[in-house]
Amino acid sequence: MSIRSQGTTLFTAILILVATTVVVQLWLLTVSMEALLAHETKTLIPAAVGSTVLLFINAGLLRYVFRFDHEVQRGPQE
């Protein structure tokens, strides 16, 4: 199994993780908008903090993807 085909499998798994967190972020935004319109301001900051945590998780996964891609571009080293 070549390193590139390993990367395809790995990227598929990461893609599923990132897509899931983005859906959760979308849900958080929907809840925040609804709370704002209902004048329930207590939940807004925790929702924003939670969304930021998910963003950092996504950024970490993307950084891993970039590093892996860099290894693939350099090719196998002896």
Added chain:
Amino acid sequence: MEPEQNSSAPTECENCNRAPKWRTDFPIDWEGDHYVSRREMVKFLTLGSVLLAAANWVTALAGKFLRTGRFPEKLVGSVAALDSQRSILFRYPTDRDPCIAVRTPEGTLVAYSQVCTHLSCAVVYSTSDNKLLCPCHNGSFSVIEGAPIGGPPTRRLPRIAIEKRGDQLFATGVEV
């Protein structure tokens, strides 16, 4: 004696090494295509993640700063009128916001937005039940806290801050 071979004609080996025409039109194989498309999709979704987090913070800041404006003071009515009628209607903070002030049997003075939190019908005070009733869908609210106690409403009524100055009642703010 073997026939002499023409050196200018392409040999069989050269034909074998030459890539087919379709290969020049589609130079990327499926594996490479899947690799790049998944990598680009991860980048695209992370960009979406950045935008969603930013939108969440904009919402949070909007909730923090848009509600800090001072409410005006507005005359509600006289204490004597409230004591005789048990409840009086007024509009606050604007003329498009109906409100109701109630003198409870215990003597407490409370005021709420008159807009039902279910489907925006106007709530009225029931002296017999001592609660605020919404006639549209039989919703009811506690007169002490404004919390929903029956029917479809799930959120409390916004409370209006009332100050008593002499014989006059003034609305000074909205507590959501």
